[in-house]
Amino acid sequence: MSDLEEKIAKWLNTNTFHHSEFWDLKELVRAKEKAGVSISLCIPTLNEENTIGKEIIVFKSELMDRYPLLDEIAVIDSGSTDRTLEIAASYGADTYLSADILPNHGFKPGKGENLWKAIYQLKGDIICYVDADIKNIHSKFASALVAPLIYRQEIQYVKAFYDRPLAVSNELRASGGGRVTEILVRPLFSVFFPELTALMQPLSGEYAVRREVLEALPFPIGYGVETSHLIDVYQAYGLQSFAQVDLDKRVHRNQSTASLGKMAFGILQSFLNRLKGYDLVTDMPEMNGIFRQLLAEGRRYEQRVLSIEEEERPPMITLPEYRERHGR
Amino acid sequence: MAVLKNTSQYEMQEILFPLKVHDLSQVFCGKLLSSGFFPPTFCIFCPMGVIVGNVLSGEKVLSIREHLRSIREILLANIVMAAEIPAPTGDEGNLTRFLSDRFTEFGLNNISRDEAGNVAGVLAGSSGKRNLLVAAHVDKIWADSEDHTVSVGVGEMSGRGIADNALGVAVLATLPLMLESLGVELESDLILLGTTKSLGRGDLGGMRFFLENSDWEVASALCVEGIDLGRLSYSSLGMARGEIVVTVPEDAETPDLAVAGAIPVLTEIMERLLEMSRRDYPNTVIRTGTMEAGSGYNVPPRGGRIHFEIRSTGAGKVKRMEREITAMVEAVSSQPDVTASVEMIAHRQPGNLGKRHPLASTAQRAMRALDIEPTVEPSVSELAALLDQGIPALTLGITKGQHRHSPEETIQLDPIFDGLAQLVSVLLFMDTTDFTN
Structure with a gap:
């Protein structure tokens, strides 16, 4: 076994958890109080009226009313045209329009924008992000993610993984990453950041992070936010700062291959930016941010040209408004 | 002071019901009963020594309803969880485990699952001189393989089995918390029972097993069904x-x-x-x-x-x-x-408590106080097994709903609190009433 494989194996042994290890919520709340940390849950949304209500009900009941683990539940919305915000508010979430937060800095459409503004808006020492499109929501989607941060001081960033394959032919199951993970991100990590291949699902939208780490991260506003985070946190703190938690199963809407193509393009841009930023490659050509797809209908062929610019927000700690609000 | 002699409890009940409750302390005198949330003016004690019952005023029933809104999120989360756990008749283990966990978290006594798969827990009363039963069937008509995902909209939830009978199960899971939040300590022991094998070929197997094999002598009982609010069954066909x-x-x-x-x-x-x-x-x-x-x-x-x-x-x-x-x-x-x-x-077997039975009249009073139009209908569910054993019992619905037994089965959320207020009102009456007289 190579040193790398040995290191990953050790990390998998010590920093990969199953949610059932954190079943005792009473104990978790006790440990949280002892650690003296506050926890905010952030749900970024854009037209999620079908699933948001249930998420709020489950998190509020289980992790605020029954077990006071979360100090706030906030929905940060990119401008939904459906009843997402109305439903979220009716079940007790704090709701914000992303455009209303830090208005002097403008509004950029994208999930990363909401995650970035959450650092300013929310109060917690730990912020847990959970996507709004989970059909089989359970309190473990938040509690099991914050647990490693509560119990282990050296851990900074906790990722979720899930989705068991329907059939398993060996004793070991496949990592279960999504299509973009397996055909883009994992190959890129294998070449440039092999230790990060230890993460089962680097693109999962559920993760919990300490504020002091989050506030120092630049934020791509689009698809590349998760990949960039992993690279930046890895460069600053190393593999030992990560943990991952098996949440068993996540049911969500499936995306078309064309949508995944756009996602992959955004991730690739962020990834290449990071390579450049960390001087890992030289002589990179200028990236134009144009994603080209071809559509075929019978013998008619059509080009689709999409502009996908992976803009970045600066680390939140560099904003005077933030430093003033949070006393940094 | 008016004294009624040689009057049976049921006859007195008939005399009492037309009166406004605040008149009662002027009509009768005697020891007053009280418990936490409820001022003693609503509790009456006949000078003959016969407890007539804890009859709540309409105002008090309404205040129960408003108070219960404080546990809204916990109830709603319990509904979601009870609805998303499949429980086809004969294979209800996962859902009874959920109920059992909830009972354990609340610290109920005698939590058990019996041979029929029923799950029971007991909320100990202050005297324990009677045993009251609140039951909800846990089985659903849907197979394990069907999508049990719940959708939550503004003021409503929908999904397979949410009305029949995830809501009933959630009420059972939340009832101890409801009583605690109201500051109510019952005198009687309260048995909460999630019954299995209720539907179709199940033929009330769970309830029958409980009644035939349990050591608990049940003084009176309520069966809880998700829909429809206003449903009042005191007879079985x-x-x-x-x-x-x-x-x-x-x-x-x-x-x-x-x-x-x-x-x-x-x-x-x-x-x-x-x-x-x-x-x-x-x-x-x-x-x-x-x-x-x-x-x-x-x-x-x-x-x-x-x-x-x-x-x-x-x-x-x-x-x-x-x-x-x-x-x-x-x-x-x-x-x-x-x-x-x-x-x-x-x-x-057919059975009938009779519309003049104080349990049935009390339920109708509570409904009227909440502006609910009672819909009296005979039942073929758990109530039949209870009446068969001579146990005074009712079936009550908790909220309004639509599309029963379809994948889009829907319940309305706000009327749930009317349904809970009627349930608690009737339960309090059962707690202070001896139906054997």
């Missing part, structure tokens, strides 16, 4: 369910059967069932829930089945009808090329 199975051979010589398989036989049986049903309608009816045969356009089905239910106010009539159907099926089966049989799979 005599009922029998059966399945008729028809087969014809592939090489049938009878021309009709050769071209249409079992279908002509099924329609003949169907016509005869309708004929029988017409004779004593509406006192006795035969409902047909399923008639199935075949799977395509051009292949005559070799078999088919009919599921039916006989309902009647009289047990003897159900039995007679059952015998008639058996004889009719035998006659059909004697025709060339036809094999037909009938199997009876569930039975209920």
Whole structure:
């Protein structure tokens, strides 16, 4: 076994958890109080009226009313045209329009924008992000993610993984990453950041992070936010700062291959930016941010040209408004 | 001071109900009862020493409703969880485990799952001199493989089995917290029971097992159904369910059967069932829930089945009808090329508490205070088993809903608190009432 494989194996042994290890919520709340940390849950949304209500009900009941683990539940919305915000508010979430937060800095459409503004808006020492499109929501989607941060001081960033394959032919199951993970991100990590291949699902939208780490991260506003985070946190703190938690199963809407193509393009841009930023490659050509797809209908062929610019927000700690609000 | 002598408790109840409750302390005097949330003016004690009951004013029922809103999120989360855990009849283990966990978290006593799979927990009362039962069936009509995802909208939730009976199960799971939040400590021990094998071929198996094998003597009981608010059942119909199975051979010589398989036989049986049903309608009816045969356009089905239910106010009539159907099926089966049989799979005895029973009247009072129009209807569910054992019992619905037994089964959320207020009001009355007098 190579040193790398040995290191990953050790990390998998010590920093990969199953949610059932954190079943005792009473104990978790006790440990949280002892650690003296506050926890905010952030749900970024854009037209999620079908699933948001249930998420709020489950998190509020289980992790605020029954077990006071979360100090706030906030929905940060990119401008939904459906009843997402109305439903979220009716079940007790704090709701914000992303455009209303830090208005002097403008509004950029994208999930990363909401995650970035959450650092300013929310109060917690730990912020847990959970996507709004989970059909089989359970309190473990938040509690099991914050647990490693509560119990282990050296851990900074906790990722979720899930989705068991329907059939398993060996004793070991496949990592279960999504299509973009397996055909883009994992190959890129294998070449440039092999230790990060230890993460089962680097693109999962559920993760919990300490504020002091989050506030120092630049934020791509689009698809590349998760990949960039992993690279930046890895460069600053190393593999030992990560943990991952098996949440068993996540049911969500499936995306078309064309949508995944756009996602992959955004991730690739962020990834290449990071390579450049960390001087890992030289002589990179200028990236134009144009994603080209071809559509075929019978013998008619059509080009689709999409502009996908992976803009970045600066680390939140560099904003005077933030430093003033949070006393940094 | 008015003193009523030689008056039975039920008769007194009839006298009391027309009066406004705040008048009662002027009509009667005696020891007052009270418990936490409730001022003592609403508790009365007859000078003869007979406890008439803890009759709540309309105002108090409304205040219970408003107070219960404080546990809204916990109740709603329990509904979601109870709805998303599959519990087909006979395989309810995951859902009873959920209930058992909730009972454990609340610190109930005697939490157990019995041989029938029922789950029970006991909330100890201050004196424990009586045992009250609140029950909800946990089984659903949906198979494990169906999508049980719940959708939550503004003021409503929908999903398979959410009304029948995830809401009932959630009420059971949340009831101890409701009482705690109201500051109520019951005198009686309260048994919370999630029953299995209620539906279809289950034939009330869970409730029957509990009543036959439990050491707890139940003084009075409530059955909780998700919908519909206003439902008030204090009687049960005599009922029998059966399945008729028809087969014809592939090489049938009878021309009709050769071209249409079992279908002509099924329609003949169907016509005869309708004929029988017409004779004593509406006192006795035969409902047909399923008639199935075949799977395509051009292949005559070799078999088919009919599921039916006989309902009647009289047990003897159900039995007679059952015998008639058996004889009719035998006659059909004697025709060339036809094999037909009938199997009876569930039975209920009729029972009736009577509309003047104080339990029924109290429920109606609570409903009126909440502006709920009572819909009195006989039941064929758990209530039948309870009345059969001579236990005073009611079935109450908790909220309004739509699309029962469809994938889009929906419940409205706000009326739930009306349903809970009526439930708690009736429970408090049961707690201070001795129905054996």
